[in-house]
Amino acid sequence: MKIATFNANSLRTRLNIITEWLRENAPDVLCIQETKVQDKDFPLPQLADTGYNVVYKGQKSYNGVAIMSRLPIENIHTGFEEEPQDQARLITADIAGVSIINTYIPQGRDIESDMYQYKLQWLERLRIYFKKRFKPTEPVIWLGDFNVALEDKDVYSPETLRGSVCFNAQLTEHFKKVAEFGFTDLFRLHCPDGDNYTFWDYRVPNGFKRNMGWRLDYIMATQPLAKKCTKCCIDKAPRAKQKPSDHTFLVAEFKT
């Protein structure tokens, strides 16, 4: 099984990148964040000939998540239980007996802002959500754009960036509490090295060329799946092409 995640920063703008990447890489599942499209405008016809099933939940202009799968998609939920306002940030489904949770975690805007408090609360709600709905002994994958860099080696300049909204000790603590459910960071499982990023801010001049990035996207798995994971890597190739997203494709493979 091969599963991938991609922050599109507008699904409609990245349609060519996505369909080409699917053709070349043939993952079983692709999870997408920041689709930036409301459901009535979702580009289903343009994705139809990929042969993938697709489920999605979006809103106008902001946020939006989707799951594409070659295999049947079952048991679809959006948002936290009893919290419908977060629908465009969380979509879950069962695929081939694996529970998949695709999240676009709030960015937080500024450390002093209410949006940052909302981000911390969001992580706490996610922690409770996992506890309520899943067991760590089950095959569960949690992936997406987490807007969290955990360690110094997850950002290009820890000294400069420490204390920012995606990289600080308080955030790391909140994140770790969620991961304590029983999740392993699959990229770190296979690669201990720094300078491996999934996001480059458009506002940093030549940020991608100079590899001034952040590792903000993750594929997390519970133990039954983590021990079957043979590979987890960052595919930078599509990012280097025309009309790139600011994120890359992150891919994990599992023994069947």
Added chain:
DNA sequence: ATGGTCGGCAACCGA
């Protein structure tokens, strides 16, 4: 190099 990002969507907001 006296400038320097995107995308949505129609004036700015969010990342």
